[in-house]
Amino acid sequence: MPTYAFISPKGGVGKTTSSLIFATQLAKRGVGVSIIDADPNYPIQKWATGGYCPENVHVISNITENNIALNIREAAAIDPIVIVDLEGTAAKIVIHALQEA
Numbered sequence: 137m138p139t140y141a142f143i144s145p146k147g148g149v150g151k152t153t154s155s156l157i158f159a160t161q162l163a164k165r166g167v168g169v170s171i172i173d174a175d176p177n178y179p180i181q182k183w184a185t186g187g188y189c190p191e192n193v194h195v196i197s198n199i200t201e202n203n204i205a206l207n208i209r210e211a212a213a214i215d216p217i218v219i220v221d222l223e224g225t226a227a228k229i230v231i232h233a234l235q236e237a
């Protein structure tokens with residue numbers, strides 16, 4: 137099933153905002169969504185603990201460049217849509233996410 141990765145080496149361009157809007161709009165329409173929170177600052181995880189996370193949005197954190205591919209595949213086996221929010225850097229983890237998407 138589709139995996140959408142929000143990628144840009146520049147910070148503050150809207151990757152996390154876009155990830156959250158996309159996920160919550162899909163969830164509103166009844167679609168199960170996994171969000172892979174691949175930013176070490178955990179912005180999506182923090183949002184989810186604020187009580188705004190719909191039941192059918194699953195946030196997966198503790199992501200590293202060594203486990204991101206497996207986490208994306210495991211999420212894709214459960215939910216029809218997987219969204220990956222990445223940190224605003226040009227790091228190797230981005231290549232793994234891009235490869236899975």
Ligand SMILES: Nc1ncnc2c1ncn2[C@@H]1O[C@H](COP(=O)(O)OP(=O)(O)OP(=O)(O)O)[C@@H](O)[C@H]1O
Nearest residue numbers: 146147148149150151152153154175222223224225
């Ligand atoms: N809670 C907030 N209140 C006001 N502005 C915000 C808030 N969160 C983010 N912004 C602003 O919205 C814009 C997009 O932020 P966002 O966090 O979505 O970007 P990003 O691409 O995910 O950044 P990063 O590369 O740091 O992860 C930025 O200009 C940011 O300063």
Ligand SMILES: [Mg+2]
Nearest residue numbers: 151152175179
């Ligand atoms: Mg972000």
